[in-house]
Amino acid sequence: MVSIKGPIPECSRLLTATLTAAVVVAGCASLQELAPLVGEEAVRLAEIKGIDPQRIQGGRAVYVTQCARCHTPERVGRYSVAKWHQTLPRMTPRAKLTPQEAADLEAYIMTTLGVVRAASAVD
Numbered sequence: 001m002v003s004i005k006g007p008i009p010e011c012s013r014l015l016t017a018t019l020t021a022a023v024v025v026a027g028c029a030s031l032q033e034l035a036p037l038v039g040e041e042a043v044r045l046a047e048i049k050g051i052d053p054q055r056i057q058g059g060r061a062v063y064v065t066q067c068a069r070c071h072t073p074e075r076v077g078r079y080s081v082a083k084w085h086q087t088l089p090r091m092t093p094r095a096k097l098t099p100q101e102a103a104d105l106e107a108y109i110m111t112t113l114g115v116v117r118a119a120s121a122v123d
Contacts, residue, residue: 034075035063036112045114051107058101059108066095066105076112084109 036042038060043053067073079087088109092102 031064034073035060036076038108038111042111042114046107046111049111049114051111055104055107056111057108059104059106062097062101062105063108066097066101067091070095076109081110081113084113 038053038056042056046053046056063073063076084106088102088106092105097105
């Protein structure tokens, strides 16, 4: 391993900052693809199902923070409702989610799946 003693050259700092910014920007684009933002369609679906839209927002926050602590979150629409119903009870204790966080996460995933499935049916 090479060790640099003394101040880091300015070009190295610039390269590091540029690469970090690129990773952050690419990560943000991917994150919205993996965990869609809670849009108007999701809010309407939540209200139809009698779910407080704030729970959906909270569930997305859990998905992108708590789930991502241990692994890269999967695209929500990748799995069926049945597969998520198998996965969530197994992962909830591992992620040390509170009962509220677990309920919000499930509400987010199920509402998002409803929106994803509806959009797929139209396409």
